Amino acid sequence: MKENGLGVDVVSEGELKKALLAGFSPSDIVFAGVGKREEEIEYAIKKNIFCFNVENEEELDIIEKYGRKYNKKINVNLRLNLNIDVDTHHYIKTSRMENKFGIDIDTAKRIIKKEFKFAEIKGIHFHLGSQIKEVFPYIKAIEEIKKFCLENKFNIDMLDIGGGFGIPYTYTDKIQPIEEFGKEIKSALKNIKLKTIILEPGRFIVGNSGVLITKILYVKNRKTKNFIIVDAGMNDLIRPSLYGSYHLIYPTILKNSKQIKFDIVGPICETGDYLGKDREMPENIKTGDYIVVMSIGAYGFSMSSNYNTRLRIPEVLVKNNKINIIRKRETYSYLFKPEISSKIGKI
Ligand SMILES: Cc1ncc(COP(=O)(O)O)c(C=O)c1O
Structure with missing residues (x-):
């Protein structure tokens, strides 16, 4: 994936470390997640990742704190919960009000009025869910974002449209071809001036392989x-x-x-x-x-x-x-090692 110019969307310090060990440049890494720990945020800032996709108001204060500590400007996208339903299993819907993810519109309106010295809000992120088979929810989300930006005079440089592009699991799965996703999303984005567009098509790349x-x-x-x-x-x-x-x-x-x-x-x-x-x-x-x-x-x-x-x-x-x-296949000695009390004798 690195050889093909892709970046990485991580959701934990472990995934970040793995991406760095695999040789990805920190400038190709974005960090999402509804529950980032303070240590994870500090670690990612020390490593100079490209951007945080922020999901909580307080998370911005933590980013600001470590930005100040290391005297670094930090790119931030606000992950919006747009309350958009998608036709998929309820465990993999992520952008409805009852789902834990993202920031609701009213909170986002408040956040963009705040002043930060180190956290630089560059744009918006959304991830609607997984196994989405038609492009229209993405178009709806983009329209909502355009409306949000217009109504709140909020200019964005960056838009991260998440992942969720469906793959076939059976012969009868009906999925709009990815080219149509591309065409329609591109056309919906025509009149916004963006420097960066990010996609996170996790399953689409590796699922069928x-x-x-x-x-x-x-x-x-x-x-x-x-x-x-x-x-x-x-x-x-x-x-x-x-x-x-x-x-x-x-x-x-x-x-x-x-x-x-x-x-x-x-x-x-x-x-x-x-x-x-x-x-x-x-x-x-x-x-x-x-x-x-x-x-x-x-x-x-x-x-x-x-x-x-x-x-x-x-x-x-x-x-x-x-x-x-x-x-490698795991071994029992590897498995039992963290159990402090266990003395691994001959088994
Ligand atoms: C923020 C974010 N981006 C991208 C993905 C990838 O989704 P998918 O594998 O369905 O494309 C996920 C999956 O959980 C996610 O939470």
Whole structure:
């Protein structure tokens, strides 16, 4: 991504450190997040990141404090909560009044009248939610921002329109082509003079590029339901359990056999631990076979956990037909290390 000229949108000190370690320039990093800790803000200011997307009024005072301490001007965008609903799962809607994100319009009106010496409010940020399949909510948001700027005589240099561009998870997902997003957003921005436009298309870039390969441990046939029990669970891929999301699932070897329906479930001690429900699979699929869960490149590994004291799985990058392990399988000694009281003997 760096080689292709992209920057990074981070949401924690950890993500910021990771971006810096990966070689991104601080001037290509923006920092969003509804709950930035003071130490995180100070660290980002010391590192000279490009901009903070501010989500709370008090956050600006903290930025001002550290701007003064290090005698630095700091770029700020106000993340506005525009109370715009989008057609997506309610867990990934982020710009309605009942969502924790952003600053409401009345507070923003008050903030832009305040004087800051070090925090320089350069523009506006919004992020409407994720898996947005049509461009019109972005256009509506841009129109709202134009109205806000006009009514409050607030000139902006910078606009960050967030991410959320939908990707296909099934063959039937209807998503407006990204070119249309580009064209319509560009046209909506025609009459605002901006120096910088930022986009945060997280899932769009990586979502369809990853797969999860998991082994079948057991096949359980009941009169009422068939189960395939695999060695990956909700700790490895939480999206189906968390938001009922749908991932295509295939056997890695296609068998010429009658197809029957199975629930594909993991080994975790939760009924909600599943990867797919009522999926057609070959009737003769068996222990030791592998299945592949598609489109897990975004919010897959990054949302994984060690629940049930399970080791996180390795990540393998396939590039030009070569494979590279880019994250090793975890080990128990790594996992138990932070537990101060544990003496790791032979296990
Ligand atoms: C501020 C912000 N920008 C961008 C994104 C990326 O969203 P998506 O992966 O849906 O494009 C998120 C996701 O949570 C976000 O919170």
